[in-house]
Amino acid sequence: MARVLITYxxxxxxxxxxxxxxxxxxxxxxxxxxxxxxxxLEHTVPDGYDALVIGASIHMGKHDKHVVEFVRRNHDTLERLPSAFFSVSLAAHGDTQEAQGYVEEFAEETGWHPDKIALFGGALLYTHYGFVKRHMMKKIAGDKPGHLGTDTSRDYVYTEWDAVKRFAEHFAGQLESASA
Ligand SMILES: Cc1cc2nc3c(=O)[nH]c(=O)nc-3n(C[C@H](O)[C@H](O)[C@H](O)COP(=O)(O)O)c2cc1C
Structure with missing residues (x-):
């Protein structure tokens, strides 16, 4: 059994x-x-964890800035422990090249090389957005490849939950081999 921190x-x-x-x-x-x-978190990886999973969503072409900052500060710990990263974006649904580009930029910015990386499709949560964001996202969704939904009276989730589960199972396999 490993003690795993998942932070996002x-x-x-x-x-x-x-x-x-x-x-x-x-x-x-x-x-x-x-x-x-x-x-x-207080800017550092808390003591006592054997492994880390970090997730970040994309807004305006950038991963969450708190995650970028945290990974930079904790680079040595992240390189030492088994670790995985998942990136959440609309690009991951339909424009994998763009989604891959976000992750390459993240790797350059942070210098972190996680053992495993996944790109997951995000969500269009129109019913949770305020007026301006709702209309901006409708426009972006209409213009993007990947057949994104534009009915603002509902939400759309593009995450492939089976892929999320496989990612977690694969990481668990890596933890088992690391402890063997
Ligand atoms: C204001 C805004 C800007 C976004 N910009 C991008 C973007 O540049 N590229 C992209 O692929 N997805 C973009 N997205 C989609 C988000 O990555 C997606 O909604 C994700 O599920 C957000 O995750 P979160 O709820 O954890 O922040 C954007 C979403 C919003 C609301």
Whole structure:
């Protein structure tokens, strides 16, 4: 059993939902898992964890700035422990090249080389957005490749939950080989 911290940067909460699904899978596989919004951590990886999973969503072409800052500050710990990163964006649904580009930029900015990286489709949470964001996102969704929804009376979730579960299972496999 490993003690795993899953920390994430989120604006509208969808990355937190993905983090909880990963936590459930790791927990069911016998690991001791904590999830935490990255803004609640004191800038450093708390003591006592054997492995880390970090998630960040994309807004305006950039990963969550708290995550970038946290990864830079904790680079040595992240390189030492088994670690995984997941990036959440609309580009991951339909424009994988763009989504991959975000992750390459993140790697350059932080210098971190996680053992595993995943790109997950995000969500269009129109019913949670304020007026300006709702209309801006409708326009962006209409212009983007990938057939994104534009009916603002409902939400759209583009996350492939099976891929999220596979990511968590694969990471659990890596933890087992690391401890063997
Ligand atoms: C204001 C805004 C800007 C966004 N900009 C991008 C973007 O540049 N590229 C992209 O692929 N997705 C973009 N997205 C989609 C988000 O990555 C997606 O909604 C994700 O689920 C947000 O996760 P969160 O709720 O954890 O913050 C944007 C979403 C919003 C609301």
């Amino acid at each position: 940067g989120t604006t509208e909460g969808h990355t937190a939902t993905i983090a909880e699904v990963i936590a459930d899978v790791l927990h069911d596989l016998g690991h001791d898992v904590q999830t935490a919004d990255i803004t609640t």
